[in-house]
Amino acid sequence: MTRLVASLGMYDHPTQQPANDRIWSAIVRILRIRGIEGVPDVLDRGRHVHDLWRDPNLVFGQACGYPLIADDSLALQVIALPIYNMPGFTSSDATHASVLVARANDGRRSLVDYRDTRAAINDPQSNTGMNLFRATLAPIAETNVFFASVVQTGSHRASVAATAAGDVDIAAIDAVTYATLVRHEPDLTAPLRIVARSPASPTLPFVTSAETSIETIVALQHALQQVMTDPRLTDDRAMLGLAGIVTANADTLAPIRALERTAIRFGYPDLR
Incomplete structure (x- = not known):
């Protein structure tokens, strides 16, 4: 068997x-x-x-x-x-999104202000970490290069940690994962704010x-x-x-x- x-x-x-x-x-x-x-x-x-x-x-x-x-x-x-259906993230259907997070005290106000900054993705084939990030930026990118650099961290949690530590400036995090981290590791997410939300998928x-x-x-x-x-x-x-x-x-x-x-x-x- x-x-x-x-x-x-x-x-x-x-x-x-x-x-x-x-x-x-x-x-x-x-x-x-x-x-x-x-x-x-x-x-x-x-x-x-x-x-x-x-x-x-x-x-x-x-x-x-x-x-x-x-x-x-x-x-x-x-x-x-x-x-x-989680604190900070609810859906009435089988869709979710990414939250684009950055340090709360970095002085930037809108997503377009992150042009020429450093971004993190968990994996190049991640829907929430890459595809939805790309979909959010595409209408404002204007050219085929938006960031000064993009680093691969290996996980959404690592992208959150890299952003909080100042190693990168912005990352797209699966909304379910981010809600989990806010709930169970509040010290990790405390320095961050949500800059934008991606389209749903x-x-x-x-x-x-x-x-x-x-x-x-x-x-x-x-x-x-x-x-x-x-x-x-x-x-x-x-x-x-x-x-x-x-x-x-x-x-x-x-x-x-x-x-x-x-x-x-x-x-x-x-x-x-």
Whole structure:
């Protein structure tokens, strides 16, 4: 029997890990009742999410939407989009955005004032860290170069820390991640202010390997619907900001591609 793997590594702040574990345990119970074999007892936190996305045994995970539309070698199926509701960030549908943050005392007043400054991105293929950042700047960029420099930090938290420390001047942070940091690491975000918000795009989809059968996908969608209404998981959903899900497929991510194409039409194809 193939041993499957699962991950919830996109929103897995240390304070959120017990909630993710309980959510996953509930999903496991439902999958096993429905006869799905090989489901792992625990989430895989030993590998980077990028590696897990490429594992043909990935039964359940969460992925950034931009790689799914930009990287043809990424063989994943979209099964659902989460709806988030957190302090400082609420959504009535399965969309979210980025917040563009800078130091509160840097003296700049508007987004255009950050021309020729230093920017941070977590990853060149991040929707919230790069694609939505680019989409926000494209209408005001005027040329194909906006910043003096752009550095890659490796994570949204690292981009927040670099901005707060003065190593860079501005960064685009996933709104769900930023709400989590404000809540659980207020000292880290205290020096910052939100300069602008990006256009909305679909939330980070729940995914499974291209190898996963339709029967397992249906079972996963059923399990997700169940855990979103289970009263025993109310506190865990609140910790994660989960308010619900909508079933979805790859076509649901089309707005992400549209934002990329709009930036290109503005003459700002790359964030720089």
